[in-house]
Amino acid sequence: MWGYIARRLLQTIPVVLGATLLIYAMVFLQPGDPIVALFGEKPVSETARAQIEAQYHLDQPFIVQWLLFLKGAMVGDFGLSYSGQPVSDLIARALPVTFQLAFMALVIEAVLGVIAGFYAGLRRGKIFDSTMLVVSLIVIAIPIFVLGFTMQLVFGVQLGWVPPTVGGNVTFTNLVLPAVVLGLVSFAYVLRLTRTSVIENLGADHVRTALAHGVPRTQVNRRHVLRNSMIPVVTYLGADLGTLMGGAVVTEGIFNINGIGNLAYQAILRGENPTVVSVVTVMVLIYVVMSLLVDLLYAALDPRIRYV
Amino acid sequence: MPAPLLTIRDLHIAFTSDKKEVPAVNGVDLTIYAGQTVAIVGESGSGKSTTAHAIIDLLPGTGHVTSGSIEFQGNDLTKADDATMESIRGSKIGLVPQDPMSNLNPLYKVGSQVKEVVEVNDIADPGEADARVIELLEEAGLNNAAERAAQYPHEYSGGMRQRALIAAGLAARPELLIADEPTSALDVTVQRQILDHMNSLTDELGVALLLITHDLGLAAERADHLIVMYKGNVVESGPALEILQNPRHPYSKRLISSAPSLRSHRIAVEEREEVREAAETVAQEAEEAVAHPHVIRARDLTKEFPVRAGALGRKIGFTAVDSVSFDLERGTTSAIVGESGSGKSTVARMVLGLLEPTSGSVEFDGKNIAGLRTGAGQLDFRRRVQPVFQNPYASLDPMYPIFRSIEEPLVVHKVGSRSEREKKVRDLLDKVSLPAGVMSRYPNELSGGQRQRVAIARALALEPEVVVLDEAVSALDVLVQAQILGLLAELQADLGLSYLFITHDLAVVKQIADQVIVMEKGRVVEQSSAAGVFESPQEAYTRELLAAIPGAGIDLAS
Numbered sequence: 001m002w003g004y005i006a007r008r009l010l011q012t013i014p015v016v017l018g019a020t021l022l023i024y025a026m027v028f029l030q031p032g033d034p035i036v037a038l039f040g041e042k043p044v045s046e047t048a049r050a051q052i053e054a055q056y057h058l059d060q061p062f063i064v065q066w067l068l069f070l071k072g073a074m075v076g077d078f079g080l081s082y083s084g085q086p087v088s089d090l091i092a093r094a095l096p097v098t099f100q101l102a103f104m105a106l107v108i109e110a111v112l113g114v115i116a117g118f119y120a121g122l123r124r125g126k127i128f129d130s131t132m133l134v135v136s137l138i139v140i141a142i143p144i145f146v147l148g149f150t151m152q153l154v155f156g157v158q159l160g161w162v163p164p165t166v167g168g169n170v171t172f173t174n175l176v177l178p179a180v181v182l183g184l185v186s187f188a189y190v191l192r193l194t195r196t197s198v199i200e201n202l203g204a205d206h207v208r209t210a211l212a213h214g215v216p217r218t219q220v221n222r223r224h225v226l227r228n229s230m231i232p233v234v235t236y237l238g239a240d241l242g243t244l245m246g247g248a249v250v251t252e253g254i255f256n257i258n259g260i261g262n263l264a265y266q267a268i269l270r271g272e273n274p275t276v277v278s279v280v281t282v283m284v285l286i287y288v289v290m291s292l293l294v295d296l297l298y299a300a301l302d303p304r305i306r307y308v
Numbered sequence: 309m310p311a312p313l314l315t316i317r318d319l320h321i322a323f324t325s326d327k328k329e330v331p332a333v334n335g336v337d338l339t340i341y342a343g344q345t346v347a348i349v350g351e352s353g354s355g356k357s358t359t360a361h362a363i364i365d366l367l368p369g370t371g372h373v374t375s376g377s378i379e380f381q382g383n384d385l386t387k388a389d390d391a392t393m394e395s396i397r398g399s400k401i402g403l404v405p406q407d408p409m410s411n412l413n414p415l416y417k418v419g420s421q422v423k424e425v426v427e428v429n430d431i432a433d434p435g436e437a438d439a440r441v442i443e444l445l446e447e448a449g450l451n452n453a454a455e456r457a458a459q460y461p462h463e464y465s466g467g468m469r470q471r472a473l474i475a476a477g478l479a480a481r482p483e484l485l486i487a488d489e490p491t492s493a494l495d496v497t498v499q500r501q502i503l504d505h506m507n508s509l510t511d512e513l514g515v516a517l518l519l520i521t522h523d524l525g526l527a528a529e530r531a532d533h534l535i536v537m538y539k540g541n542v543v544e545s546g547p548a549l550e551i552l553q554n555p556r557h558p559y560s561k562r563l564i565s566s567a568p569s570l571r572s573h574r575i576a577v578e579e580r581e582e583v584r585e586a587a588e589t590v591a592q593e594a595e596e597a598v599a600h601p602h603v604i605r606a607r608d609l610t611k612e613f614p615v616r617a618g619a620l621g622r623k624i625g626f627t628a629v630d631s632v633s634f635d636l637e638r639g640t641t642s643a644i645v646g647e648s649g650s651g652k653s654t655v656a657r658m659v660l661g662l663l664e665p666t667s668g669s670v671e672f673d674g675k676n677i678a679g680l681r682t683g684a685g686q687l688d689f690r691r692r693v694q695p696v697f698q699n700p701y702a703s704l705d706p707m708y709p710i711f712r713s714i715e716e717p718l719v720v721h722k723v724g725s726r727s728e729r730e731k732k733v734r735d736l737l738d739k740v741s742l743p744a745g746v747m748s749r750y751p752n753e754l755s756g757g758q759r760q761r762v763a764i765a766r767a768l769a770l771e772p773e774v775v776v777l778d779e780a781v782s783a784l785d786v787l788v789q790a791q792i793l794g795l796l797a798e799l800q801a802d803l804g805l806s807y808l809f810i811t812h813d814l815a816v817v818k819q820i821a822d823q824v825i826v827m828e829k830g831r832v833v834e835q836s837s838a839a840g841v842f843e844s845p846q847e848a849y850t851r852e853l854l855a856a857i858p859g860a861g862i863d864l865a866s
Contacts (some may be wrong), residue, residue, distance in 0.1 A: 205410040208366050212405070213425040213476050214398020217390070223424070224413050303460040304414055 005292065012288045019284045021066055023277050028062040030271055056082075056274070069277055078281075079274035081267070087278045090263055095282065097170050098252070098259035102244040104175055105183030110237055113187045117194025117233075118226060124199055132195070136188035144247070148181045148254040165256040178255040182248060186240050193236055197229035204228070231301055238294025242287040311382075313484055313516050314340040314363070319376035321358055323369065332358050332371065334540045340516050342483065345507075347519040347531035347548070349563070351785040355540040356520050357406075360486050362386075363518075364401055365393045380484075399429045402482035402515075404506070406489040408469035412461040418472045419445070419457025422479065429480035448475035449505045467498035474506055478513065485510060488520045495647040495812060496856040503530065503858075522785065524567040526858035528552045536560045566790035583801045584822055587639035590804030603774055603806050604636035604659060608668035611654050628654045630830040631668065634823075636774065641800065641807040643821035643838075645814055645853065651830040656778045656810045660695050661686075672774070691721055694767035698779035700759035704751040710762050711747035717769045736765040740795060757788035761795070768799065778810045793819050815857045818842055826850050 053059040056079075057068050072079055078087035120129040139147070155177055156164030162177045163169070201207060202225055210220045249261035256262075260279055267275035299305045321333035333355040340346050348356040361367050363378055365385065378385040380396065388396070397403075405411040412421060422441045426432055432440035438457075445453035448471040461469055470490065477485055487506065491499040507530060510517045521527050527534055528548045536544040536551065536559065543557040555561045609632045612625040629651040636642045644652045657663040659670050661677050670677045672689060680689040694717075697703040704713050714733045718724060724732060734744050740761040751759055760780065767775050777796070781789045797820065799805060809820060817824055817838065824841040826834040826849065834847045845851045 203368070205405060205407060206413045208368075209403065209405050209411045209473070209476075210413070210421075210424070211366055212364055212397055212403035213428075214394065214396075214480065215424055215428050216394055219424075219428070223416075227415055228413065302415060303417075304462045 005296075008288075008292050008295075012285065015288060016281060016284055017070075020069065020277050020281055023280045024062055024066040024069070024273065027268070027271060027273050027276055028065075030268075055080075065273065069274065073278070073281065078278035081275050082270060082272050087275050090275065091260070091278060091282055094258060094260045094263045097257060098245055098248050098261060100170070100172075101175055101179055101182060101248055101251070101257065101259060102241060104172075104179035105186070105244050106237065106241055108179055109183035109187040109190050109240075110233075113190025114194050114230070114233060117191040118198055118229070120191065121195040121198025121202070121229070122221060122225075124195075129195070132191060136191050139184050139188040144181065144185060145250055145254065147184060148178075148251060151177060151181055152254060167256050168258065170257070175257075178251050178257060181254070182244060182251045186244065189240075190233060190236065194229060194233050197232055198225055201225045201228045227301070231298065234297055234301060235294060238290055238297070241290050242283070245283060245286065310341065312339045313342045313344075313381065314338070314518075315377075315379040316359070316363070317377050317379070319359065319362065319378065320374045321355070321362055321367065321371060322374045323371050325370070329374070331374075332540055333362070335376070336535075336537070336542050337545070338535060338542075340484065340518060343511075343514045343516055344533065345510070345517040345519060345531045346533045346535065347521060347527035348535045348537055349521055349524050349527045350537035351522055351563075351787060353539070354537040356537050357488055359537070360488050360518065360520050363486065364397050364403065366397075398425060398482070399480040400482050400484070402477035402480065402485045404470070404474050404477045404485065404487040404490045407493045408466050408473055409493065411473055412469055414461055417458055417460055418464065418469075419459075422457070422472065422476050425476045425479045431480050444475040444479050445472060447509070448472065448478070449501075450475070466494050467502060470494060470502055471505070474502070474509070478509060478515065481513060482515060484516045484518060486518045486520070489522065490519075491526075492522065496814070497647060497852050500856040500858075523858055524552070524563055524786070529858050536563065562787060566787050583797045584640055586801035587804045587806075588637075590639065590802070601638055602635040602671075603638045603673055604808065605671040606635075606655070606659065606668070607633050607671070609633070609655060609658055609665050609670065610667045611651070611658060611663065612666045628830055629658070629665075632825075632827070632830075632832050633668075634825050634832070634835060636806055636808055637823075638773070638806055639800070639804050640822040641809055641820050642823040642825060643809040643811060643817040644825045644827055645811060645817055646827035647812055649829070650827040652810050652812075652827050653778055655827070656695075656776050656808065659808060660693060660776055661689060687721065691717075691770045692772050693774045693776065694770065694772040696760070696763050696767045696775060696777045696780045699783055700756055700763050701751070701783075703763055704759055706751050709748055709750055710754070713751075713762060714766045714769055717766060721770060723770070732769065733765075736769055739768065739799065740765045755788075756784055757791065760784060760788075760792055764792075764795070764799075768803070771803075772805070774806045774808065776808045776810070779812070780809075781816060782811065782813065789816070796820065814842075814853050826853070 050059075057065050060068070069079065076088065078091070081087055081090060116132050120132040123129050152164050155161050163174055166174045166178065204224075207220060207224050210224050211217065215223075245260065247261075248257075248259055249265055251257070252259045252261040253265065260283070264276060264279045267279065316336055316338040319333060319336040320331065322329040322331045324330070336355070336359050338346065338348075338359075348359065350356045358367065358371065361371070362373055363380070363385065365388070367373075373386045376386070380401070383392070385393070385396070412418065419438070419441050422444060423437050426437050426440050426444070427434075442453045442457055445457060450456050450468060450471045456464070456468070461472075464472065474490075477487075485506075490506065491502050494502065503526070507517075509515075517531075519527060519531055528551075531548050534544075534546065534548040534551045535542055536557065538557075538559045544551055544555065544560045551560060552564060555564055609629055610627065611629040612627050615624055615626045632651070632655055634642060634644075644655060646652045654663065658665050661670070661680065664678075672680070672693060675685075677689060680686050704710075708716070711730075711733055714736055715729050718729045718732060723729065733747065737744055737746065742758060742761050742765070746754065746758070746762070751762070754762065760783075763780075764775075781792050784792060793816065796807065800807065807820070809817070811817060821838045824834075824836065824838050825832055826841065826847065828849050834841065834845065834850045836846075841850060842854070845854055
């Protein structure tokens, strides 16, 4: 078990190396001169350009830039942003916000999706099931920014239940609406996945046998159908937390939340290599750790799986 | 006469498909008295399991009772509400299901699943439930029950799982136990132990038993009363021995004459002798120039598989096959017999050259097949040695029409032109008694028996000398099995084929084999002529396998 965890953690090294190299290459190939962008309307003096290039190693080939970045990252130094702040500070400020948002979205989609999917599966073909299938299809079909702006308009502006934007005021209640928007699409997938899985398990031989042994229907549904149906759902949810953190870019944009998505977006626009790559590195690490946790959770749910 | 425990009168069951009623059971009558054993016999699709599931109101999918009554202790179960059914299931009527692999929840410990049954049926005080679970598991014949109770189903063998399911089925001391093909998924020797144990338990507890089975020998051996079902109808019903010795309905007659367990001790030895002589003559004529009477010679075949073991995942060798030697004479059949895990299929795969032996060799026609792994040698070897596998559902490509499946080997080996190949395929289908019309159909449109015929036709396409049949009839119903075995014998006589026949079923072996090789745990324990094995088995293990053939001791008057 510990050997397995150690091996999995070692695997993150090539993943991080590959991901940062790819990002470095892509940002490097991005058209436009970041220094011109930095100066805006004003002309760029040659001395200033040389100084900035030297400071951010922009005069070096990108492979050297990448190696220099790795050297710093080893000791936790992600360098400075173009506005002079340490990138690690920026991430430390943005990450908790996004994490809270993604986690709330995950809880919302998991709880609602599993409950609705479970009942839809038990009442297959009935009115609740059909309604849920249509609702989930609509949610999957509509792009997230349409849903986001519509809900912002209805609940934030017209009804005024929640502030339309979050800004610097990150509280639990302010994040509820963005979290719902963020989790909505995954909710539809969780619902459908749970429903299919429940229907499949309802037909399992061991479920019929439990009924034949006199176990009441409700207990069979809870103990034998629901838990067995959770295995694929848990796998999906684990992978989804990573997607949610990445997918937060759009939601954070709509509700003006200063999270990691916004940070990455702004940095990409400005061609700020150190910030973009640092954010990506952190995200990759989170993703890898999450998928490891999911695999361990999987083993806890299913005794047939043992890691050696 | 006491009142019957269960009376089924004129029971009709149907499934709804596209708003249409598809009848599955048409008028079953059945009576079981307390403590009696009644068996329903029939092939798959005869409605025997459907009838059994209707009793406990657990029909799958859209199945429902359309008319008739199921009276249990005076109550009509077809009219009972859910709460009544819940109180009857488990506590009054128990179930031992068919496939022990799929009937335990893989996520819970076996003990906790038996405990659930104990708890919902209020059998023991809450504090004593755990102790009761262990008692029940012990009673069902599970050794080290206390430790075993804390294990998960995947840590159990099939036989152990079935014992746990018997423990759960009998936990509440029901008055009726429905056993739905309780042992058909198990090895023969285990089958016998489990059935013996279940019988002695039901006798001891005075539980009536409704045994559902496709095996007539087994039913006759265990039941007082026999009901033969065919296509949803009861075709014959009466005392077991009477039906067996004096069947009236043509279907029962066919069933009795084809059941391998019953048939095998009557089949004419001369018949087999004729087949072999014919086959040997054909084989010699075809291969006059060849000086190798032994078409296959296996010498000290050994196969080790690496298995991960220990905390550090160190690999150790597991010997699946341990120095196995045998010869296959031209035009004869050698059967390799053993239980699952005996290594018999591994031997087959090494003979086919699909698996490389760790040591030892296989000679085909005097040449070591290790040297035939590439190029023209391999192509030639593959042409002359063909396989037929166990599962005809999985061994045909579902996306290929039958014609293409049979034609494929001809295309690969560049035999003939397109029109010649089509003629050949027609010819082959004719040989295996299938109409040419199946050429354009797909595997899912054929029955299991038809598919196995297609698989045999495909194997014969290249006019091989050796056919390796790995459990080729195990998945088929008895009547179909008998047809396929007959077909194989015919083809052998006509074409001079040599068969290597892999099976776990000694009853089948008796009908087809000239030489028998008995394997246990990777080793050959006995090897001799078929007559020798059946009439004077030398090894205890062989005798055990023979004794496990159900119904072998029943005297058939005819």
